Amino acid sequence: MDEKYFAQKxxxxxxxxxxxxxxxxxxxxxTKPKFYALEMLPYPSGxxxxxxxxNYSIGDALxxxxxxxxxxxxxxxxxxxxxxxxxDAAIKxxxxxxxxxxxxxxxxxxxxxRLGLSxxxxxxxxxxxxxxxxxxxxxxxxxxxxxxxxxxxTQVNWCETDKAVLSNxxxxxxxCWRCGNPVTKRDLEQWFLKTTNYADQLLDxxxxxxxxxxxxVLKRQRDWIGRSEGAFVDFEVQSPKSKVRSSDSSDxxxxxxxxxxxxxxxxxxxxxxxxxxVEANYEHFSDETxxxxxxxxxxxxxxxxxxxxxxxxxxxxxxxxxNPFSGEELPIWxxxxxMIEYGTGAVMSVPAHDERDFEFARKYHLPIRQVISxxxxxxxxxxxxxxxxxxxxxxxxxxxxxxxxxxxxSDDAKKAMTEYAxxxxxxxxxxxxxxxxxxxxxxxxxxxxxxxxxCEKCGIVPExxxxxxxxxxQNMVLSDDIAGTSPLAKDENFVNTVCPNCGEPAKRETDxxxxxxxxxxxxxxxxxxxxxxxxxxxxxAEYWTPVDQYIGGDDHAVMHLIYTxxxxxxxRDIGLVKFNEPVKRLLTQGMVVGETFFDMIPNPEEPExxxxxxxxPPSSVTVERDAKGKIISAKSADGIVLKxxxxxxxxxxxxxxxxxxxxxxxxxxxxxxxxxFAAPAENExxxxxxxxxxxxxxxxxxxxxxxxxxxxxxEPSAVVDGLNSTNSNANExxxxxxxxxxxxxxxxxTHQSIKRVTENFESLxxxxxxxxxxxxxxxxxxxxxxxxxxxxxxxxxxxxAVESLILMLAPFAPHAAEELYSVxxxxxxxxxxxxARFPEFSAELAKSDEIxxxxxxxxxxxxxxxxxxxxxxxELQKMALEDxxxxxxxxxxxxxxxxxxxxxxxxxxxxx
RNA sequence: GCCGGCGUGGUCUAAAUGGCAAAGACGCGAGUCUUAGAAACUCGUUAAUGUGAGUUCAAAUCUCACCGCCGGUACCA
Numbered sequence: 001m002d003e004k005y006f007a008q009k010x011x012x013x014x015x016x017x018x019x020x021x022x023x024x025x026x027x028x029x030x031t032k033p034k035f036y037a038l039e040m041l042p043y044p045s046g047x048x049x050x051x052x053x054x055n056y057s058i059g060d061a062l063x064x065x066x067x068x069x070x071x072x073x074x075x076x077x078x079x080x081x082x083x084x085x086x087x088d089a090a091i092k093x094x095x096x097x098x099x100x101x102x103x104x105x106x107x108x109x110x111x112x113x114r115l116g117l118s119x120x121x122x123x124x125x126x127x128x129x130x131x132x133x134x135x136x137x138x139x140x141x142x143x144x145x146x147x148x149x150x151x152x153x154t155q156v157n158w159c160e161t162d163k164a165v166l167s168n169x170x171x172x173x174x175x176c177w178r179c180g181n182p183v184t185k186r187d188l189e190q191w192f193l194k195t196t197n198y199a200d201q202l203l204d205x206x207x208x209x210x211x212x213x214x215x216x217v218l219k220r221q222r223d224w225i226g227r228s229e230g231a232f233v234d235f236e237v238q239s240p241k242s243k244v245r246s247s248d249s250s251d252x253x254x255x256x257x258x259x260x261x262x263x264x265x266x267x268x269x270x271x272x273x274x275x276x277x278v279e280a281n282y283e284h285f286s287d288e289t290x291x292x293x294x295x296x297x298x299x300x301x302x303x304x305x306x307x308x309x310x311x312x313x314x315x316x317x318x319x320x321x322x323n324p325f326s327g328e329e330l331p332i333w334x335x336x337x338x339m340i341e342y343g344t345g346a347v348m349s350v351p352a353h354d355e356r357d358f359e360f361a362r363k364y365h366l367p368i369r370q371v372i373s374x375x376x377x378x379x380x381x382x383x384x385x386x387x388x389x390x391x392x393x394x395x396x397x398x399x400x401x402x403x404x405x406x407x408x409x410s411d412d413a414k415k416a417m418t419e420y421a422x423x424x425x426x427x428x429x430x431x432x433x434x435x436x437x438x439x440x441x442x443x444x445x446x447x448x449x450x451x452x453x454x455c456e457k458c459g460i461v462p463e464x465x466x467x468x469x470x471x472x473x474q475n476m477v478l479s480d481d482i483a484g485t486s487p488l489a490k491d492e493n494f495v496n497t498v499c500p501n502c503g504e505p506a507k508r509e510t511d512x513x514x515x516x517x518x519x520x521x522x523x524x525x526x527x528x529x530x531x532x533x534x535x536x537x538x539x540x541a542e543y544w545t546p547v548d549q550y551i552g553g554d555d556h557a558v559m560h561l562i563y564t565x566x567x568x569x570x571x572r573d574i575g576l577v578k579f580n581e582p583v584k585r586l587l588t589q590g591m592v593v594g595e596t597f598f599d600m601i602p603n604p605e606e607p608e609x610x611x612x613x614x615x616x617p618p619s620s621v622t623v624e625r626d627a628k629g630k631i632i633s634a635k636s637a638d639g640i641v642l643k644x645x646x647x648x649x650x651x652x653x654x655x656x657x658x659x660x661x662x663x664x665x666x667x668x669x670x671x672x673x674x675x676x677f678a679a680p681a682e683n684e685x686x687x688x689x690x691x692x693x694x695x696x697x698x699x700x701x702x703x704x705x706x707x708x709x710x711x712x713x714x715e716p717s718a719v720v721d722g723l724n725s726t727n728s729n730a731n732e733x734x735x736x737x738x739x740x741x742x743x744x745x746x747x748x749x750t751h752q753s754i755k756r757v758t759e760n761f762e763s764l765x766x767x768x769x770x771x772x773x774x775x776x777x778x779x780x781x782x783x784x785x786x787x788x789x790x791x792x793x794x795x796x797x798x799x800x801a802v803e804s805l806i807l808m809l810a811p812f813a814p815h816a817a818e819e820l821y822s823v824x825x826x827x828x829x830x831x832x833x834x835x836a837r838f839p840e841f842s843a844e845l846a847k848s849d850e851i852x853x854x855x856x857x858x859x860x861x862x863x864x865x866x867x868x869x870x871x872x873x874x875e876l877q878k879m880a881l882e883d884x885x886x887x888x889x890x891x892x893x894x895x896x897x898x899x900x901x902x903x904x905x906x907x908x909x910x911x912x
Numbered sequence: 913g914c915c916g917g918c919g920u921g922g923u924c925u926a927a928a929u930g931g932c933a934a935a936g937a938c939g940c941g942a943g944u945c946u947u948a949g950a951a952a953c954u955c956g957u958u959a960a961u962g963u964g965a966g967u968u969c970a971a972a973u974c975u976c977a978c979c980g981c982c983g984g985u986a987c988c989a
Contacts, residue, residue: 216983220916228989337987339988339989342988343988344989354989356987356989554983646982677924693938697952767924768935771926771937773936778936852932856970859970860970864932901970905970907969907970
């Protein structure tokens with residue numbers, strides 16, 4: 001053992017050893033409980049960033065902990081290696097996306113290995129390799145056969161900057177999720193997966209994972225699915241000219257409402273500009289009306305500014321519809337606030353009870369009629385025909401001005417009126433969803449080709465399973481002149497094929513799949529990565545899955561995590577898995593952020609907007625701070641006054657920390673230890689370099705202590721049984737009564753620390769156990785004694801503390817722990833080969849001999865008692881009342897009551 | 913706007929079930945070592961629950977209002 005701790009040296013040594021012995025390779029073993037620890041797979045951009053380091057440090061700590069706890073741990077890693085940056089690199093630099101991707105994977109694999117992460121590398125997968133995407137295609141065909149994959153012409157979200165189609169999730173907020181630029185709409189033929197078929201399951205099965213997932217993630221998924229219960233109601237349309245009611249069903253407008261109880265307050269029907277009724281009657285509209293309708297349509301293609309509220313616009317079409325409840329004729333308007341995508345694209349406008357309708361009615365002076373009243377005012381409202389409302393009354397209440405329905409509560413009326421509508425054939429109960437089907441077509445090269453063939457005779461034909469994978473061409477020249485068609489369309493060899501059905505010449509689909517398809521099932525592939533016939537063997541997967549702990553950023557709360565839950569349900573229906581939910585517990589780690597400095601560069605094309613941010617690397621910025629460290633001012637090298645913010649770390653913003661550099665300076669162990677120690681895993685981590693030196697110092701302290709006691713620690717006589725036993729539990733220890741009080745105290749601290757660290761791991765806290773280990777290490781230094789003169793009991797206590805400390809350190813700083821452990825056991829086989837186990841605490845030893853009980857008078861601390869841990873409440877109360885200091889406060893006063901919290905506190909309530 | 917979450921020393925943070933507000937680290941100060949600085953080591957570090965009310969014997973913890981920050985979301989009928 002070196003006298004000093006050289007991180008580089010021992011890290012290289014153990015990484016090599018682990019690799020050579022396959023220390024972390026896992027196999028099915030029915031004799032052990034399994035644990036599947038999974039972190040979200042990285043995109044091989046070329047470089048690891050601190051967010052990765054945090055994510056993987058958490059996962060690795062947990063994997064180590066579970067291994068030492070005797071679990072058979074699966075801890076794999078792979079690559080989300082399809083997607084745009086590879087293609088962009090190909091266009092920009094003429095690189096081959098495959099070579100670019102493979103090179104990045106190689107480089108990042110090196111980075112991961114330098115961090116010493118305990119992955120089973122033999123199970124690695126990469127989405128862009130044909131042996132993997134073969135099964136993306138396999139799943140697609142399965143879904144096609146099940147009627148879950150279909151093709152439809154739709155308006156899709158289109159990002160002009162990325163030249164890519166985006167799913168609804170990816171275009172959330174009208175901005176591209178990748179580049180942040182506005183999204184426009186285009187008409188394209190697209191492949192969809194019927195996620196909506198599973199909407200109810202996606203919602204209801206959340207009950208199974210409620211305890212293991214953060215509520216905020218489930219809430220976002222719930223909102224995203226957006227189930228809404230209400231009713232469809234048909235309004236018959238009348239032409240203003242004929243005024244003759246048509247019995248033709250096409251002349252009905254179906255609206256969706258959640259508040260059928262307010263239907264007597266309807267003053268109009270408002271439809272989206274794209275509604276069929278508008279198209280059908282378009283020629284009858286005045287020019288003025290047509291202009292307004294066209295303007296509304298055009299505005300919808302524009303960017304939706306995030307903060308600005310859009311002014312309501314509309315026009316009366318002159319058409320009328322009949323309220324089936326009241327028989328009243330209502331004007332049909334086109335309104336910009338009605339969306340064709342949601343519900344039926346038509347609403348009944350009830351301004352008194354809906355904020356949007358209220359605003360609309362105000363603007364166009366439409367009548368506002370209150371039909372729901374607060375229960376205690378219902379009688380008064382009965383007298384009044386109209387109310388001058390300040391704002392819409394959207395609560396439930398009691399119906400008024402609603403014929404026979406008056407006096408019913410909203411709840412009752414909703415049920416009864418829906419039934420009435422069903423009975424008379426003009427309506428039905430209905431549930432709508434915000435969730436749409438998942439559009440997976442991408443007009444890009446670098447993705448899994450959709451395995452479908454177009455045949456003149458047979459139409460759309462899925463490829464045969466035995467023809468999979470449909471491989472991407474090897475040397476495709478990619479260029480920038482794409483405009484909504486896939487680059488693959490230009491490759492005749494790829495496009496021209498024969499129909500799998502009739503054998504005649506046919507053409508291939510040239511769209512590729514959204515990369516979120518790849519990440520839907522990758523962690524099932526890890527269980528059986530070489531399988532050539534199936535995505536994975538259901539039997540093998542049954543052993544390992546579902547995932548016990550998944551760790552990743554909460555930015556994937558609605559995309560990846562909804563898609564993969566959907567995919568699992570499909571796999572269940574195919575018979576590949578037997579459960580509904582793939583992930584039992586989910587930990588969403590906070591972002592790693594840092595200070596950024598930027599100047600706003602105005603955009604000449606949009607002088608109104610604030611412009612674009614131009615970032616300056618922090619090293620080039622002169623910063624002035626106040627006493628609390630808050631930034632007062634910042635200037636660039638040329639004296640420009642800059643703005644500052646705290647943002648997610650990224651290269652382009654200049655606030656990134658390079659993990660390689662950090663590992664080189666401080667070592668992997670100290671780096672990992674620090675990321676976990678600096679903040680709770682779920683919190684945002686504001687990067688602050690200075691703290692890391694503390695963790696280095698801690699490792700050095702532990703190292704120094706072991707070095708000093710080395711000779712004593714490796715003497716076999718020091719411990720009853722060697723460290724090679726599976727457990728160093730308290731049973732084989734000498735009785736607690738032997739040895740001096742110092743060694744007794746140290747043993748107590750050791751067992752208390754084990755208890756704390758174990759509990760912390762079980763509750764997924766990673767910062768607090770590090771603090772506990774630091775305390776234990778401090779306790780060792782507080783222990784007065786020298787190796788030369790220490791008694792057997794002292795040595796025993798020290799050995800127990802050191803051994804526990806080292807084993808508990810393994811999840812955080814595995815290299816240092818391995819090296820120190822090898823000193824203790826006298827061999828270099830490593831902890832796992834030595835069957836080392838996480839220490840177990842003895843409640844007996846962890847218990848204090850005496851406890852300090854604070855005594856309060858009227859809630860204020862006045863004295864302290866020293867008592868035995870076994871002292872009863874009565875004893876504590878008696879001691880407290882007899883205490884001298886307490887008597888000073890209680891003398892001459894009436895004792896109203898004494899509260900005793902067992903083993904913790906006594907509070908005496910006095911009066912006078 | 914709406915919906916969540918958070919607010920503890922100079923900083924990051926810790927405190928099952930309401931029960932002694934600070935355990936750990938950073939920073940800072942002094943010292944040892946050193947030609948000096950850095951590193952390392954040793955010792956020290958007066959100071960805090962955003963504001964206001966309420967519930968309670970007892971509130972960082974529960975309730976309400978306000979202030980501030982962060983995240984989500986955007987006319988979903």
